[in-house]
Amino acid sequence: MDKEYKIAVIGLGYVGLPLAIAFSEHFESIGYDINVDRINTLNNSVDTNGDIQFIKNDNILFTNNLSDLSYANIYIVTVPTPVNPNNTPDLTLIESASSMIADMLNKDDIIIYESTFFPGVTEDICVPILEKRSGLRYNKDFYCGYSPERISPGDNQYRLNDIVKITSGSNTEIANKIDNLYKKIIKAGTYKAPSIQVAESAKLVENIQRDVNIALMNELAMMFDNMGIDTLQVLSAARTKWNFLDFKPGLVGGHCIGVDPYYLISKSEKSGYKPSLLYSSREINNHVASFIVNKTIKLMYEEGKSTEGSNILILGYTFKENCSDKRNSKVRDIEMGLKSHSCIVKIFDPYISPSASNNFISTPFEQDIKYDAIIVAVAHNEFFKYSIDDFSRISRGNLVFLD
Ligand SMILES: NC(=O)c1ccc[n+]([C@@H]2O[C@H](COP(=O)([O-])OP(=O)(O)OC[C@H]3O[C@@H](n4cnc5c(N)ncnc54)[C@H](O)[C@@H]3O)[C@@H](O)[C@H]2O)c1
Incomplete structure (x- = not known):
């Protein structure tokens, strides 16, 4: 010692x-x-x-x-x-x-x-x-x-x-x-x-780099969605280039990537420079939850389903995959957005006890309930075991599925 x-x-x-x-x-x-x-x-x-x-x-x-x-x-x-x-x-x-x-x-x-x-x-x-x-x-x-x-x-x-x-x-x-x-x-x-200032700045740069790159992927995903092109297929093709940076679209929550850019933005503004790329990245990433809500509702309407009283299943609630940390999770924004359209929302997350709230269920499949839409919000490994057939079995009418 x-x-x-x-x-x-x-x-x-x-x-x-x-x-x-x-x-x-x-x-x-x-x-x-x-x-x-x-x-x-x-x-x-x-x-x-x-x-x-x-x-x-x-x-x-x-x-x-x-x-x-x-x-x-x-x-x-x-x-x-x-x-x-x-x-x-x-x-x-x-x-x-x-x-x-x-x-x-x-x-x-x-x-x-x-x-x-x-x-x-x-x-x-x-x-x-x-x-x-x-x-x-x-x-x-x-x-x-x-x-x-x-x-x-x-x-x-x-x-x-x-x-x-x-x-x-x-x-x-x-x-x-x-x-x-x-x-x-x-x-x-x-x-x-x-210096201390270099060490302080380096940490922020690491997380800002992720935020900006994920924002780019999210913007591309929203653009391709409008054009009727499958973003994941586009990224699979693009990834075959040796120097492609492999970021994926998705929700950015938690206490680091969704927070740290604001620290540098604030300091930079006080020093007289408004960092527009950092700002728009934050805005784009913050917009993803409402994009998912709107997309779910649109797909339901296309299947003749109304939102009023509809049952929606959300898979995953933590701020990132394969962990139990739900601080600043953007899945909550999806939940709230759907509820504002009078949807009944159930959530299954293998990392969160169902007793956390009565919205949470202990398994997505052994319930009598049938769902009008199913959203995979977090890519927990466990969810990769489920097939489209599994989801179809718990679907009311045609399956509306977002991942
Ligand atoms: N969680 C991560 O993976 C991670 C990664 C890198 C950096 N960080 C940064 O590290 C810091 C801590 O993050 P965390 O995730 O460990 O937070 P946390 O919320 O898990 O833990 C913080 C702890 O500090 C305690 N606390 C608060 N005020 C206190 C005080 N005055 N005296 C003693 N204890 C006090 C709280 O009770 C809590 O247990 C943050 O700045 C965060 O951005 C976190």
């Missing part, structure tokens, strides 16, 4: 928990979260997010007691960074976590932020809070770093250990220290960025 650092991870969600467990294999560690239920379940070695399996070891203390943090000398912050209803960055949780750390801060401590930031959040927003409340001076009495998290929920191929970690620090010596710290836990290695 390395005695040099005592590590406190602040926020034990999808990002913080695996990190705290990984550090506890090398250092004495504290996992702090304000959610008492979360602490209680983690103390029983249970991750209610269903993301990781672990056995709590003796080197880690899960706690919601602030005084337990007092002996840490490295703080790693992994609290959420959502957007406000008007899509501007909501930094309240990061600000309150910084205030809390400031109250515990000792000379020579290092604070590393892992939450997704726009360039400047660490040094222009968090550091002033840390300095003001602690009375200590940045880069003289305490130090900072930024190391973005790049894991993706539900991706079992690339876990924390398998993804190169970008690191950065507030001066050369601290950057090296932070880089060496992460080298202990990341098998794939690290990439030391030249």
Whole structure:
């Protein structure tokens, strides 16, 4: 056990928990979260997010007691960074976590932020809070770093250990220290960025690149749909070129790709540049749910089905395939859109317990109910087992099917 650092991870969600467990294999560690239920379940070695399996070891203390943090000398912050209803960055949780750390801060401590930031959040927003409340001076009495998290929920191929970690620090010596710290836990290695702002920006670029490319596919899909051309057939043909970028059309929800572009958009606007491509990509991707609703209704009318009182089955509710994370899922927009047309909506998702709401059913096939339309909204592996015959059996009249 390395005695040099005592590590406190602040926020034990999808990002913080695996990190705290990984550090506890090398250092004495504290996992702090304000959610008492979360602490209680983690103390029983249970991750209610269903993301990781672990056995709590003796080197880690899960706690919601602030005084337990007092002996840490490295703080790693992994609290959420959502957007406000008007899509501007909501930094309240990061600000309150910084205030809390400031109250515990000792000379020579290092604070590393892992939450997704726009360039400047660490040094222009968090550091002033840390300095003001602690009375200590940045880069003289305490130090900072930024190391973005790049894991993706539900991706079992690339876990924390398998993804190169970008690191950065507030001066050369601290950057090296932070880089060496992460080298202990990341098998794939690290990439030391030249500055905190570069590390902050790199994370946003990764997610914006996906958002823009998916928006392109969504726009093409809507165009081809109008022309009566099958987009998936077009993409299969186009994919045969060696340098084709294999993005697919679909819903963009969740807490990363659908949120992070707004962070850079906001920063860019304040710096005097309005990023029109980023804006339109967000608009296109946000429009997909209503496109699906309108398309479903159109197909039903073509089959002589009215929407009033019709039964619609939606397969999949999480924000992406093969995971249980339903934060900011755009399937909810489809559900609400259909309900506004007086449809009765049932949802089956193998990752969500039917007790979550009475809309949810435990199996799509063993019900007496027949559906006027069936929408596959999320590409969970399980759904690939179903055939068109299976869907026809639970269809009322001609099958109306969207995937
Ligand atoms: N989930 C991902 O796959 C992922 C990937 C890359 C980056 N990120 C980024 O990482 C950050 C965290 O995301 P997440 O998915 O782990 O969030 P999460 O909602 O799963 O977990 C955050 C945890 O922080 C706790 N918390 C909130 N305020 C706190 C405070 N002041 N002190 C202590 N605990 C506090 C919450 O109770 C919660 O348990 C976000 O900025 C997100 O954008 C997430």
